Amino acid sequence: MQKEVKKVPQLRFKEFTEDWKSSKLGVLCSKVGSGSTPRGGSEVYQKNGIPFIRSQNVIDNQLILDDTCISEEINEKMKGSIVQANDILLNITGGSIGRSCVVPENFEIGNVNQHVSIIRLKKDKPKFIQSFLSSYKGQKLILRGQTGSGREGLNFQSIRGFKILLPSIKEQQKIASFLLSVDTKLNLLQQKKDRLEEYKKGVMQQLFSQQLRFKDDDGNEFPKWEEKKYKDIYTFYSTNSLSRNKLNYEVGKVKNIHYGDIHTKFSTLYDITKELTPYINNDIDLSKIKEENYLKNGDLLIADASEDYNDIGKTIEVVNLNKEKVISGLHTFHARPNKYKMALGFAGYLVKDWSVRKQVMKIAQGTKVLGISTSRLGNIKLTIPSLEEQTKIATFLSTIDKKITLVDTQIENTQQFKKGLLQQMFV
Numbered sequence: 001m002q003k004e005v006k007k008v009p010q011l012r013f014k015e016f017t018e019d020w021k022s023s024k025l026g027v028l029c030s031k032v033g034s035g036s037t038p039r040g041g042s043e044v045y046q047k048n049g050i051p052f053i054r055s056q057n058v059i060d061n062q063l064i065l066d067d068t069c070i071s072e073e074i075n076e077k078m079k080g081s082i083v084q085a086n087d088i089l090l091n092i093t094g095g096s097i098g099r100s101c102v103v104p105e106n107f108e109i110g111n112v113n114q115h116v117s118i119i120r121l122k123k124d125k126p127k128f129i130q131s132f133l134s135s136y137k138g139q140k141l142i143l144r145g146q147t148g149s150g151r152e153g154l155n156f157q158s159i160r161g162f163k164i165l166l167p168s169i170k171e172q173q174k175i176a177s178f179l180l181s182v183d184t185k186l187n188l189l190q191q192k193k194d195r196l197e198e199y200k201k202g203v204m205q206q207l208f209s210q211q212l213r214f215k216d217d218d219g220n221e222f223p224k225w226e227e228k229k230y231k232d233i234y235t236f237y238s239t240n241s242l243s244r245n246k247l248n249y250e251v252g253k254v255k256n257i258h259y260g261d262i263h264t265k266f267s268t269l270y271d272i273t274k275e276l277t278p279y280i281n282n283d284i285d286l287s288k289i290k291e292e293n294y295l296k297n298g299d300l301l302i303a304d305a306s307e308d309y310n311d312i313g314k315t316i317e318v319v320n321l322n323k324e325k326v327i328s329g330l331h332t333f334h335a336r337p338n339k340y341k342m343a344l345g346f347a348g349y350l351v352k353d354w355s356v357r358k359q360v361m362k363i364a365q366g367t368k369v370l371g372i373s374t375s376r377l378g379n380i381k382l383t384i385p386s387l388e389e390q391t392k393i394a395t396f397l398s399t400i401d402k403k404i405t406l407v408d409t410q411i412e413n414t415q416q417f418k419k420g421l422l423q424q425m426f427v
Contacts (some may be wrong), residue, residue: 007165007299017170026160028129031120033360034092034353035081036110038074050075053083055091058116060134061091061183063101064234065110075111081118088119088130092154098142100133102126117159120412124166127158128175132164135422163319165427183304189414190351193407199319200400201227201386207393208353208383231378233342234335238293242280252279252285257295259303259331262314267405268348269398270301271320271361280327281425294328295332298344300351302333305371312370313360313377317348333374344391350382 003124009017026032038044038052039094049069063331075082083089085107091099094117104108112118121129132138142427145158167171204210216223238340240256247256255277257266266275299318306312318326328334337347350356363376 006337007427009046009425009427010423013171014168014172014361016174020165020167022163022165024111024160024161025119025129028124028164028166029119029160029406030120031118032159033081034117037077037080037116038070044070044074046071051111051114052090053116055094055096055115057111057353058089058091058096058099058101058406060099061101061130062187063103063107070111075109078111081112083107083112083118083334084120086126088121088126088133090117090119090133090154091115092117092159098133098139098155100130102130103213104353114215117154117156119159119227123169125169125172127180128172129164129216131176131179131422132426135426137426138162138200160197178190179418179421179425181415182271182421186414186418189407189411193404193411196400196404196407197216199387200397200404204349204353204399207397208350208355211259212287214389214396216388223386224383226384227381227383229378230335230380230382233337233382233384235338235342236374236378237328237334237336238290239330239332239334240289242284242329243330246281246284247278248281250278251276252282253325254280254289255326256280256329257301257326257332258329259305260299261318262332263311264302264307266316267278268316268352268401269319270316272322272324272326277326293327293333295321295328296336297321298337298342298347299328300347301328302334302335302372302374302377303331303377304333305331306368307369309361309364312364313351313357313372315351316346317345319345319348333377341387342384343387345394345396350384350393356380356382 007022008018045068047067047069049071051065052068053063053065053067053419056068060353068077083103085103085105087103089101089112090104091097119129133142141162142154145154145162146153146155147158169174203212213222218357242256246259247258250319255272255307256279257270257277261275294404297318297320301316301318303311303314306314359374359380360377363372363380364370365372
């Protein structure tokens, strides 16, 4: 005779022992629905009024409102989709399908469009149900419930049909409160990161506009900054044109920096011990690479192509290669300081200053894909402080970056902790 499997989670508060009971989500709800786009579309949106919630406002576990609102008159016409405090909002279409949040208790009134579903419970705890929907088991239900040719849509029938195992209201509350404390910690860490990034942005603006200046160790002012052209300071070296399928992350003798990683992954100051960098496949002949084309500390690597003006010419500075052999790859420029001395770690920040960025954006050419050339880049103007002041600026900004990285690690660890909880605290 087959032994009956107990309907309890792996991880549980010890004071609770009874089995969880199965129910369809629709039975627990007084409402499952969504709204629509007002007649006139974005033309009728206004900056003040009744908040109008779209899928981009529903972030995992958070409702982030912007200045998109509708009038009270339009809201009254759409009163069937008015949002209330403690509603669960679930994205039901597109790439963000499955994202959800609970509307805060201090929320007064709002409305939604057709891409966001309102799930209003009769008596069960919204944070518990929303956390279940965010869990691996909940996301599997959402994936199975999708309809349409591209399978990127949830209808109300599917949502009402979700089978959920429920504990008592008291246990729901305890689980919800615990997970809420984890979410609160994540929100506080994200706020801390945002503040550090905003502070860094402001300090960089002041430093590179020379509104804020360091003094030397004796309290004296540093010399005036010098205006130079890029080509006065840097010499360009050859790069390779290897595509992603010529690279791997397991084995090789030489590593390769791909322009896509400059755009999406690598930090302003590239330290090979902290970045996952691919090898060149062993079957690629590297014998023709000149020694001068291998990277050195202090080199700049510039992404020469992008579909986005804000990313064109994105640059990293090499600060630690750990004695490894690395070359610069497809769609990159490789620039090395010539006789003009630069403090290690300074130029990576300098080229991110708006005075430099706007020059790079100005020389970009192309329609769908933007590109820059070394000849045009070479004429960009850079304003350079003395070597000693460069060092002070680089040290100061890298210290802020280390603090941001530390908070990033704390966020990642907390997210992993929560992911483990969601896997173990639901049935």
